[in-house]
Amino acid sequence: MVGSTGGGSAELLRNFIGGRWVDSRAQESLPVHNPARGVVIARTPLSTGEDVDDAVKAATAAFPGWSETPPVVRARALFRFQQLLEANFEELARIVTTEHGKTLDESRGSVRRGIECVEVACGGPSLLMGSALENVAAGIDCVAMRQPIGVCAAIAPFNFPAMVPLWFLPFAIASGNTIVVKPSEQVPLSQRKMFELLSQCDLPPGVINLVHGGRTVVETLCDHPGIRALSFVGSTAVARQVWKRATAAGKRTQALGGAKNFVIMMPDADLEHAIPTVAESFYGCAGERCLAGSILVPVGNAHTNVRDRMVAAA
Incomplete structure (x- = not known):
């Protein structure tokens, strides 16, 4: 439910822009x-286009110096982040659960x-060769060179709040x-906590920026002329909209939607092995994995046995 920023006793979160919480x-x-207890634990500000513009300006100002920083120095910041x-x-982990x-x-x-993504990004000096x-x-x-392109944006989903941003953020830093x-x-x-840790990694102000919000923030990131590349993870319907809007603005765009994966169970399948694996794919993480099994297709006379075992496994 949308409310005024001053309503209630729950903490109103702040953005991280230009090296400061604002x-x-x-x-x-x-x-x-907190879905387990049904209580409000914080409030997310629906940041404005002006807030996004502030973040892009800070990132733009930081880019020349950061792009000229030697890759090994950039990697040291990521090693520190990994340690933290x-x-x-x-x-x-407890924040994610909460x-x-x-x-x-x-x-x-x-x-x-x-964390494993951060560890990979620590290899930037080799990966960027x-x-x-x-x-x-x-x-x-023939010479191929990898060069920084500018300000990037990452739009993360609800289902993996700690993991998915780390698909993008450490690689932007490394590159x-x-x-x-x-x-x-x-x-x-969880992202607030991660930015608190990143603020201890000697990154120049403006290299990393965090803007809370909803649709207005997403649309502004897609449209903003100061952003060169954008990555999105979320539903397929929204991924299509983001891709269309961001590419129309000339951005390199990666828009990852959901996947409806079919699992085909043949009559001679080893059910002792297959059923636990399929059940974990369907029901693990509440079925919220982007690549979770979504549709089970038993072939021929496998149907009744597979159905009964799946019900028991669930």
Whole structure:
């Protein structure tokens, strides 16, 4: 339910722009619920286009210096971030469970996958190496160089609030780009914690920016001329809209929607092995995995046995 920014006793979250925590200009906010207890634990400001513009300006100002920073120096910031994530692992997992409702074991798993992304990005000095081949034709050499492109944006979903932003953020840092992150308005607390940790990693002001909000923030990120590339994860319907809008604005766009995966069960399938695996795919993480099994197709006379075993496994 949308309310005024001053309503209720729950904390109103702040944006992180230009190396500082700042109040949003928002006049409205949304409640963040603990789904296990049914209580409001925070409020997400519905930030304005002006808030987004502030973040893009900060990221734009930081880009020249950060893009010229040697890759090994950028990697050191990520090594520090990885260490802080490990030191705060349990707290992060509990934040995810509190704001989202996953089991604690599932939250730990998602935080672990996110940390692994940071570990990969720490290899930036090697990953960013180009290639060269002399004399590919008479008098012609071929050289490929990887260069930072500018300000990037990441729009994250509700189902994996800690993991998915780490698909993008550490790689933007490693590659010399600057970034504006928009977490889901339903589950913003894990990203706040991550930005608190990132603020301890000696990143120049403006390299990383966090803007809370809803549709207005998404549309402004898609349209803003200062953003060169945008990544989105969410529903297929919204992914299509984001891709259309962002590409129309000339951005490199990665829009990842959901996947409806079919699982085909043949009559000779090893059900002792298959049923637990399929049940975990369908029901693990409350079925909210982007690549979860969604439709089970038993073939021939497998139907009755598969159905009964799936019910028992659930």
